[in-house]
Amino acid sequence: MNFEFSEDQMMLRDQAQRFLAENCPPAVVRKVLEGDADYDADLWKKIVDMGWTAVVIPEEFGGLGLSYLELCVIAEELGRVCAPVPFSSSVYLGTEALLLAGSSEQQEAWLPKLAAGEAIATFALAEGPGQTTAASLATTAKGDKLSGSKIPVADAGIADVVVVAARHDGGDGAALYLVPTDQKGVSVTPVSTLDPTRGHGTLTLDKAEAQPLGKPGEGWALIEKLLNRAAVPFAWEQVGGAQAALEQAREYALGRYAFGRPIASYQAIKHKLANMYVKNTLARSNCYYGAWALNTDAAELPVAAATARVSAIQAYYFAAKENIQTHGGMGFTWEFDCQFYYRRSKLLAVTIGSEAQWQDKLITAVEKSNAA
Amino acid sequence: MDFKDTPEEAKFREEARAWLKDNVPKDSELEGLNYIEQAKLWQKRKYDAGWACITWPKEYGGRGASAIEQVIWNQEEGKYELPGGVFSIGQGMAAPTLMAWADEEAKARYLPRLASGEDIWCQLFSEPSAGSDLAALRTKAAKDGDEWVVNGQKIWTSGAHYSDYGILVLRTDPTVAKHKGLTYFYLDMKSPGVEIKPIKQISGDANFNEVYFTDVRISDSQRLGEVGQGWQVALTTLMNERASIGAGGVNVGFDSVFKLAQKVNIGDKPAIENDAVRARLADWYCQEAGLRYTSYRTLSALSRGDTPGPENSIGKLVGAPKTQDMASFAIDLLEQSGALWDEELSAEAGMFQATYMSIPGLRVAGGTDEIMANIIAERVLGLPQEPRMDKGIPFNEVPTGAAKG
Numbered sequence: 001m002n003f004e005f006s007e008d009q010m011m012l013r014d015q016a017q018r019f020l021a022e023n024c025p026p027a028v029v030r031k032v033l034e035g036d037a038d039y040d041a042d043l044w045k046k047i048v049d050m051g052w053t054a055v056v057i058p059e060e061f062g063g064l065g066l067s068y069l070e071l072c073v074i075a076e077e078l079g080r081v082c083a084p085v086p087f088s089s090s091v092y093l094g095t096e097a098l099l100l101a102g103s104s105e106q107q108e109a110w111l112p113k114l115a116a117g118e119a120i121a122t123f124a125l126a127e128g129p130g131q132t133t134a135a136s137l138a139t140t141a142k143g144d145k146l147s148g149s150k151i152p153v154a155d156a157g158i159a160d161v162v163v164v165a166a167r168h169d170g171g172d173g174a175a176l177y178l179v180p181t182d183q184k185g186v187s188v189t190p191v192s193t194l195d196p197t198r199g200h201g202t203l204t205l206d207k208a209e210a211q212p213l214g215k216p217g218e219g220w221a222l223i224e225k226l227l228n229r230a231a232v233p234f235a236w237e238q239v240g241g242a243q244a245a246l247e248q249a250r251e252y253a254l255g256r257y258a259f260g261r262p263i264a265s266y267q268a269i270k271h272k273l274a275n276m277y278v279k280n281t282l283a284r285s286n287c288y289y290g291a292w293a294l295n296t297d298a299a300e301l302p303v304a305a306a307t308a309r310v311s312a313i314q315a316y317y318f319a320a321k322e323n324i325q326t327h328g329g330m331g332f333t334w335e336f337d338c339q340f341y342y343r344r345s346k347l348l349a350v351t352i353g354s355e356a357q358w359q360d361k362l363i364t365a366v367e368k369s370n371a372a
Numbered sequence: 373m374d375f376k377d378t379p380e381e382a383k384f385r386e387e388a389r390a391w392l393k394d395n396v397p398k399d400s401e402l403e404g405l406n407y408i409e410q411a412k413l414w415q416k417r418k419y420d421a422g423w424a425c426i427t428w429p430k431e432y433g434g435r436g437a438s439a440i441e442q443v444i445w446n447q448e449e450g451k452y453e454l455p456g457g458v459f460s461i462g463q464g465m466a467a468p469t470l471m472a473w474a475d476e477e478a479k480a481r482y483l484p485r486l487a488s489g490e491d492i493w494c495q496l497f498s499e500p501s502a503g504s505d506l507a508a509l510r511t512k513a514a515k516d517g518d519e520w521v522v523n524g525q526k527i528w529t530s531g532a533h534y535s536d537y538g539i540l541v542l543r544t545d546p547t548v549a550k551h552k553g554l555t556y557f558y559l560d561m562k563s564p565g566v567e568i569k570p571i572k573q574i575s576g577d578a579n580f581n582e583v584y585f586t587d588v589r590i591s592d593s594q595r596l597g598e599v600g601q602g603w604q605v606a607l608t609t610l611m612n613e614r615a616s617i618g619a620g621g622v623n624v625g626f627d628s629v630f631k632l633a634q635k636v637n638i639g640d641k642p643a644i645e646n647d648a649v650r651a652r653l654a655d656w657y658c659q660e661a662g663l664r665y666t667s668y669r670t671l672s673a674l675s676r677g678d679t680p681g682p683e684n685s686i687g688k689l690v691g692a693p694k695t696q697d698m699a700s701f702a703i704d705l706l707e708q709s710g711a712l713w714d715e716e717l718s719a720e721a722g723m724f725q726a727t728y729m730s731i732p733g734l735r736v737a738g739g740t741d742e743i744m745a746n747i748i749a750e751r752v753l754g755l756p757q758e759p760r761m762d763k764g765i766p767f768n769e770v771p772t773g774a775a776k777g
Contacts, residue, residue, distance in 0.1 A: 002374055002675065003668040069373060250753055265756040267742070270749035277748055278686050282662025289665045292373050311658040359654035360647065366630070366657065367644075 003288060009073050016077040019050060024081045026337045029197050032084035033340075038157045038190070038199025044085045048117030053091055056099070061111035068295040072236045072287070079237030080244045082340040084197040086120050086155035088237065088351075092230040094121020097163040097176060100229065101214030101222055106178060110161060119160040123230075124150035124203050125223070131357060134174035134220040137167040145185070145207040146177055154351065156188045156201030163213060164205070171219035176226075177210035185209065195343035227352050231305040232290040235312035238348050239284050242312070245319035245341040246276045249326040256328075269326060276319045283308070283315035303369060306362035313349045313358070320345035375668070377444070378675070384441050388448045391423060396452050408492075408534055410455035415489025425463055425487040432471070432479060433487030439674040458531060462486050462493030466539045466558070469609045473556070473596040482537070494561070495609065496526040496540035496583055501772060504743050506541075506610075507551045507603055508762075508770070511585060513542040515592075520544070520557070522565075522588040528737075532568045532581040535561045539609065541602045546768040553767050554602030559590045575729040610739075624699045624727040626657050632719060636705050643705050652701060659694050663687060682751040689744040692734045699727040 005013070023046050032040050047053065055071050057063025071091070078087055095114050098107055098121070113119035125132050127139060127150055139148025146166050153162070161180050168175045179186060185208030188201040214222045250273055253264035263269050290308030293301040320341040324331035331338040349355060377385055395417060402410045418424040419433060427442045428434025437445070467486050470479055485491040502509035511524025522542060532538065538561050545553035559566075565588035570578040597605040630653055633644040643649050663686070670684065702724040703710035712718045713725035735741055749755045762770040 002376075002378075003665070003672040004373065006373075250755070254755070261759065262756055265758055267746065267749075267758060270753075270755050271742070271745045273753055273755065274745040274748040277753060278690060281666055281683070281686060282659060282690065285662045285665035285669060286658060288373070288669065289661065292375075295373070306654075307658050307661045310654055311662055314655075314658075356647075356651060359651045362654040362657060363644070363650040 003292075005069060005073065009069055012070055013073045013077065016074055017080075019046075020077055020081045020083065024083050026340070029082050029084050029340055030337070032197045038155065039086055040084045043083065045117065047083075047085060047087065052087070053095075053117050054115035055091075057095060057111050057115045061107060062115040063111065064115075068232070069291055071233055072291040072294075075233040075236035076240035076243075079240030079344075082197060082241060082244075082344045086122065086158060086199075088230075088234060089122035089155040089159070090114060090120045092233045093123035093226065093352075094159075094161065094163055096229055097121075097123065097213060097226050098178075100226055101176060101218070102178075106211065106213065110178075113160075120155060120158050121161045121163065122153060122155045122159040123226075124153040124156070124162050124164045125352075126150065126152060131353070132165070134172045137165060137174055139164065139166040139205060141166045141168040141175065141177060141210065141212075142207075144210055144212070146179060146205045146210040147185075147207055148205050150203040150205070152191055152193060152200040153188075153203045154198060154200050156203045157190055157199050162186075162203060164203075164210065165223055166210075168212075171217040174220040174223060175216075175218070176213040176222060178213045179205065179208050179210045183209055193347065195347040197340065197343065198347060228301055228305040229294060230352055231309040231358070232287070232294040234348060234352060235283070235287050235290055235305075235308035238312035238316040238345070239280065239287050241341050241344055241348070242276070242280045242283065242316040242319040245316070245323040245338075245345075246273065246280060248338065248341075249273060249276065249319075249323040252327050263326075272322050272326065276315075276322060279311070279315040279318050283311040286311045300369070302365035303362065306358050306365055309353075309358045310355060310362060313355045316341070316345040317349060381440060381444060381675075384437075385444050385448060388423070388445050391421060392448055392452065395421065396454065402455065407455060408458055411458045412489045414455050415459060419488040424489070425467070428467070428471075428483065428487060432483035440671065443671055443674065458492055458534065459486070459489055461495050461530060462491065462535075462537075465495055465609045465612045466493040466537070468612045469539060469556075469596065469605060470558075472608050473605050478593075491536040492531065492534055493537045493539065493558075494529050494531045494535035496529050496532070496538045497606065497609075498528045499525060500527055504740055506606070507554065508767075508772075509541060509543060509554070510546075511540075511542050512546070513544050513555065513557070513590070515544070516589075518592050519589045520592065520595075522559075522585045522590060524585050526583040526585075527571070527580070529568075529581045529583050530579055532561065532583050533570065537561060538583075539596075541606050543767065544599055544602075547766050548600070549764055550762050550767050550770065551603040552600055554606070555599050556596045556602040556605035557590050558594050558596065559588070563588050563590070565589075573730070573733065575726065575733075577730070623723055624695050624702065626653065626660050626698075628720065628723070629653065629656070629698050629702050629705075632702050632705055632724075635719075636707075638705075649705070656694060656698055659690055663690055682747050685739075685744045685747045685752075688734070688738065689741055689748070692731065693741065695727060696731040696735065699724050699731060703728060 024043055028040050028043055051064055052074050054063040055066045055074065056068055059065040098110055110119060114121055139146060139150060146164060148166065150164065159181055161178060164177045164179050166175060166177055167173050185206045187204045190201050193200045253269050253273065254262055256263050286308045290304045293304035324338045324342055327336060327338055330336050397414055405413065415424060422435045425434045426437040426445055427439060430436050463486055467483060470482060486493065497506060499509045499511060511522065511526060513520040513522045537558055539558050541554050541556050543553050544555040565586040567584040569582045571580045571582060572578050633649050633653065634642055636643050638646045666686065706719055713722050715721045718725060750757060
């Protein structure tokens with residue numbers, strides 16, 4: 001039994017922690033929160049220089065050819081500091097879609113640029129309130145032209161290429177398309193969100209040039225597979241954020257006195273923090289399993305991804321809200337950083353599908369594996 | 373990161389598997405024996421072949437195996453339905469305490485008999501006025517020559533009625549602070565003056581007892597640790613209690629409730645198609661999986677040679693309330709029939725009802741949910757203890773009061 005990261009992966013974690021402590025302190029997050037930029041371009045450039053955007057891209061495309069376990073290690077650390085960068089959009093979703101379904105021409109065209117940080121990719125699924133399904137897609141492909149409106153799209157304003165879910169004739173009606181943004185038919189309008197540390201926009205497509213991604217007829221199953229694979233590093237980000245929120249609450253509770261003693265000595269607070277620890281631990285352990293399933297492309301991935309995703313959503317939400325509660329009124333002020341986790345936890349909870357969706361997917365996956 | 377055994381672990385597993393295959397008792401061998409006799413038969417067989425208490429040193433009846441080998445053994449043995457349970461307190465709590473605190477003579481005398489199943493031990497810690505605050509116990513021992521004279525009452529003693537020996541903590545000095553006046557002993561449960569009364573539980577079972585002591589004499593040679601060091605010795609026992617209670621097997625879990633939801637209906641559809649049912653099942657699945665993979669992480673640490681720490685408290689803290697909620701939910705799924713508790717009329721022979729009625733005990737045993745949360749807060753997260761009103765005060769001046777039922 002060896003259910004843990006390797007020595008090299010632990011070293012990568014230490015290195016990532018040191019790098020982010022130096023290059024992504026709270027001031028960097030706050031600058032994006034309070035400014036107009038969609039992301040911190042300096043930090044992004046440094047992350048690219050660290051090779052993190054290249055981790056899972058094969059060496060033939062200029063990547064490092066490392067495993068998904070390394071990606072999960074990095075994801076946790078980025079989540080811990082609420083990094084204001086398009087890493088999840090470009091790596092877990094954009095790069096992953098190309099790796100999963102791109103033709104060799106598409107891979108050759110984009111993967112080296114994504115690895116080198118010369119291009120940023122993102123994924124456009126939602127089209128408004130409610131769950132997006134194969135039947136609900138309104139963005140439509142006519143031949144190789146796409147028209148429609150996607151909202152909200154993370155990093156739409158800075159992406160060079162977007163993987164777009166759209167309706168087409170055939171199969172179950174759903175398909176993925178690759179849409180470069182540097183063209184007349186593509187326009188982006190910034191939108192405000194709960195978490196301004198991550199830029200979002202409306203992507204409007206008006207007969208935009210698009211290439212189909214994946215084999216014809218793969219349909220929604222391909223989107224589902226992409227979401228399952230992305231769910232694992234997303235869950236690691238969430239667990240990283242939840243852990244940071246717990247640490248922040250702990251530190252504050254130890255230093256804050258009421259009625260002559262630290263509030264951390266009251267069982268009402270101790271049990272709250274113990275609860276955070278329990279939820280975080282269960283979510284983290286589920287993320288280990290998710291990382292294993294992702295990395296080995298195991299048949300258990302749908303169950304493993306949903307388990308990691310549901311428990312990470314719950315753990316992060318709980319830690320983020322109870323961190324504010326532990327801080328009392330100060331937790332509610334703009335001045336304090338508790339808001340970073342509260343904002344990010346909710347953003348990540350609805351990115352790639354909400355808790356309710358993933359609970360349902362989990363039970364569906366269990367039903368399928370029991371029937372098999 | 374993988375789930376496979378190392379080559380050494382695989383070899384050990386193969387060896388264990390082969391021995392079990394040939395030696396697990398057949399139904400015909402167990403027929404006509406009561407559950408204690410059955411357990412003793414199996415324990416003796418394991419002992420004779422070197423498969424009892426395998427992590428113990430060979431001279432005390434074990435085989436000097438590693439912690440990960442113990443886990444592998446448990447996994448393999450767990451594949452069979454075998455008699456047992458009556459030795460868990462003796463082997464799991466009394467033995468580690470004897471190993472850490474007894475002299476060589478006592479270890480050589482008692483440990484092999486614990487390993488072979490010849491002796492059954494129980495634990496006499498809790499008292500009517502000392503539960504979560506165990507160190508507030510008041511059963512007293514007064515020195516009389518080379519002996520101690522014991523008077524008072526213990527409670528919640530599992531298996532006292534069939535035990536040969538018991539471990540116990542007693543107040544030997546009420547004039548010093550709470551933790552400082554305790555001393556740890558073991559005694560022969562057949563000693564004159566020991567009276568055992570079963571306690572009937574809400575489930576109808578009687579697994580626990582009250583044990584009364586009237587002028588019971590214990591030799592000073594049966595003391596573990598120094599006079600006044602009892603609390604420190606008790607901590608050795610308690611750490612092992614929390615580890616072993618968390619491991620307890622219960623049948624109500626995701627699989628059983630999931631299957632039930634496929635069978636019963638809500639409206640005109642199977643309950644499993646109801647979104648609220650699916651959401652709750654998903655949450656429980658996540659908790660069970662989280663506990664399972666947390667234990668895998670612990671195993672990996674054991675495999676590397678680490679000792680498990682207080683973070684293992686989460687097993688019971690999550691598992692017991694989850695089981696209670698799942699049993700309650702399963703009963704709801706059965707609608708009016710859920711009220712039936714009858715081996716023939718109830719779904720799953722009444723397993724959900726039986727669990728519903730027995731699980732409140734697990735939320736309390738070996739540290740309540742609240743105490744477990746305190747352990748995590750204090751020993752894992754490093755948060756301070758609540759101030760204590762009895763700190764530094766002589767025990768006989770501490771205010772007391774036991775609630776009456």
